[in-house]
Amino acid sequence: MVGKIKGTGSYRPVQVWDNDKLSHMMETSDEWIRGRTGIGQRHIASQGETVAYMAARAAGEALRDAEVRPEEIDLILVSTMSSERIMPCAACEVQKLIGATGATCFDLNSACTGFLLALNTAQAYLGQHIYKRALVIGAEVLSNLTNWQDRSTCVLFGDGAGAVVLEAEEDAVYIQATHSIGKGGDALTCTSRNQPEFVEKGTNLSATYMQMDGKEVFKFAVSKVPEVIFEVLEKAGKTKEEIRFYMLHQANQRIVSSVAKHMKEPLEKYPMNIERLGNTSSASIPLLLDEWKKRGKLNPGDWIVLSGFGGGLTYGASLMRW
Known part of the structure; x- marks a missing residue:
């Protein structure tokens, strides 16, 4: 169950x-x-x-x-x-x-x-x-x-x-696979302002905002996301052709397009709303799910893959039947 x-x-x-x-x-x-x-x-x-x-x-x-x-x-x-x-x-x-x-x-x-x-x-x-x-x-x-x-x-x-x-x-039905690469964590960071070095007035707070090595994050995403999606499909005994939609974290349009290319799947199977919402981190997948449901795009019995990736570094994929 x-x-x-x-x-x-x-x-x-x-x-x-x-x-x-x-x-x-x-x-x-x-x-x-x-x-x-x-x-x-x-x-x-x-x-x-x-x-x-x-x-x-x-x-x-x-x-x-x-x-x-x-x-x-x-x-x-x-x-x-x-x-x-x-x-x-x-x-x-x-x-x-x-x-x-x-x-x-x-x-x-x-x-x-x-x-x-x-x-x-x-x-x-x-x-x-x-x-x-x-x-x-x-x-x-x-x-x-x-x-x-x-x-x-x-x-x-x-x-x-x-x-x-x-x-x-x-x-x-719900089948998942997740992984972490802690040694790559410096590619995407955000430090608490409560650290002693940031408490004094006049201190440069730039390190307390999100910092990103864009090239490293891009390489990580386009290599690991297809890998973990294929992993979860293999666990489920499903082929990529059976998947109606791949609902990816909306980080960057180029990342989503590159994943589709690596998987040799049509871009139409990768819904995107990043043009209107930007990268909303952990909110992006449920925002996309809700939008596609309200638009009548999700039908009972559809096989859908969700995939997230980001800071940690962490990544994963889950397969569900709608």
């Missing part, structure tokens, strides 16, 4: 920054950003649009879609690397906001692979008959961790939240 997705939901901050706005903040242009990333705009959280607030809004939408009451949820997992509060965790704040009084709650942090690992964690609980229904959320306010003067990173990121409701079913 594993969990089947019964409902999806999402939240996007009201404020939108397009590439032209960024061109007035630093030396860049719409052409430069689109050519390297495929991104045209991103949503940026305003005051009050915290990780917990956005996660709760996405969760409420997912619950309504699943026709499940908040008090029927047994487990709430929030994947985030950008929560404004260390304690209480974002999942407990979501519980309070939506009234899921019977749920056990905790957060996970695995950067852009986070939602996938949170989904795997929820599946483990459901598979062991510990819980019956779980709410899994990816939510990020990356604008708080972004150096808006560093055009090599700031043009990439956006804010948002996505959520799914899982319910344990006997005939559901």
